[in-house]
Amino acid sequence: MAKSSTRIELLQGTLDMLILRTLLFGPSHGHQIAKHIQRTTEEILQVERGSLYPALHRLERKGWIAAKWELAGKDLKREFKYYRLTATGKKQLVAEESKWKQFTGAIARVMWPAEEG
Amino acid sequence: MRWPLGKKREQNLERELRSHLQLEAEEQLERGLSLEQAQYTAQRVLGNKTLLKEEMREMWRWTSLERFWQDLRYAVRVLRKNLGFSAAAVLSLALGIGANTAIFSLVDGLWMRSMAVPRSNEIVRLFSTTSQNPEDTFSYLEYLALKDQARGFQGLVARGGRGIQLPNKDGTSELHTVNVVSDNLFSALGIQPLAGRIFTPADKDLLNHEPVAVLGNSFWKRRFGSDRGIVGQQIEFQRGNQRVLFTVLGVLPETFRDR
Known part of the structure; x- marks a missing residue:
């Protein structure tokens, strides 16, 4: 896997939140989730397989997402493991989001004090 | 496990x-x-x-x-600091046995058969795999944890190689590889000594207080001219700036080959 110096490492737990948020759009398989995050962030965030799948399985174990194998692809002959957000997952997402807002707000107040009226 | x-x-x-x-x-x-x-x-x-x-x-x-x-x-990290040479190292010279601790097991019967270890076909070698090293070793603490969890095995032994210097009388020194092994190595593998004795888990107190060594056969012949009187004597090992005296507990039979 190519290592780029502009790549930003995700903070622990942040990937989980991004996955949950991505799944709010509807069920997706791993590859779609990774693509979505990459495209939305204009490739700034690269989601590596090595962190994506452990995260998905961890979230599944926690019951925040549920998975199901389904046939898809051009000819409906290929199977993918689709993940969807569960009700607890949605609640978790809300909690994570507010925690994240607090966090970034706190960082912002230190970094750009003038901008905070 | x-x-x-x-x-x-x-x-x-x-x-x-x-x-x-x-x-x-x-x-x-x-x-x-x-x-x-x-x-x-x-x-x-x-x-x-x-x-x-x-x-x-x-x-x-x-x-x-x-x-x-x-x-x-x-x-x-802690072990590297403490377990090194100075601790109650249990040494067994040139004991070419690979009973490394591990997560993945690998039947390595052929290798062991040449060591004249009884029932060598029942021995598996364990090692860990990391992205840096497909055949990595384990720490001693990890070994202890694995040993506690090992089910269906008679015993889990550990071995780690160390390079040491053996000072000669003329001021030069010989380079040797010693194996730091777990106290159950000989008993678990069913190895009997040729001279003196081997250590067992029952020697815990001794092993905790005194550095002891069991000599490999070819080393014993070469260095001490097959002298059985070496049992009970002390030999000096040097590693870096450290010099430690080890008491020779016993000698292994020829059938148990040094590597």
Whole structure:
């Protein structure tokens, strides 16, 4: 896997939140989730397989997402493991989001004090 | 001892990864790679079972053992500081036995058979796999943890190689490899001494207080001219600036070959 110096490492737990948020759009398989995050962030965030799948399985174990194998692809002959957000997952997402807002707000107040009226 | 990843879960993850990699290969095709190149890439990625497996192991290690590893890294650091040469090292000279501790087991009967260890075909060698090293070793603390959890085995022994210097009278020194081994090594493998005695887990107190060594046969012949009187004597090992006296507890038979 190519290592780029502009790549930003995700903070622990942040990937989980991004996955949950991505799944709010509807069920997706791993590859779609990774693509979505990459495209939305204009490739700034690269989601590596090595962190994506452990995260998905961890979230599944926690019951925040549920998975199901389904046939898809051009000819409906290929199977993918689709993940969807569960009700607890949605609640978790809300909690994570507010925690994240607090966090970034706190960082912002230190970094750009003038901008905070 | 069980790898935390169940068979079914492993197959599932493999299926999942496979479809992911397939999509990646297709993307490359769309990006303008020639069909030939894309097929090659796809084959390389998909046909490479080892790559898949390695990636999976890496993931599961991370998922299941994340915290365990953090503890371990700490343990290894602590051990490197403390266990070195100065601790109650249990040395057995040139004992070419590989009873390393591990997560993946590998039957290595042929190798052991040459050592004249009874029932050598029942011995498995364990090692860990990391991204840096496919055959990595374990720390002593890790060994202790594994030993506690080992089910279906009569015993789990540990061995680690160390390079030492043996000072000669004329001021020069010989370089040797010694094996730092667990106290149960000889009893678990059913090895009897040629002269003197071997140590067992019952020698715990002795091992904690006094550095002792069991000599390999060829080393004993070469260095001490097969002198049985060496048993009970002390020999000096040097490692870096440290010099430590080890008491010779016994000598191993010729059938138990030094490496």
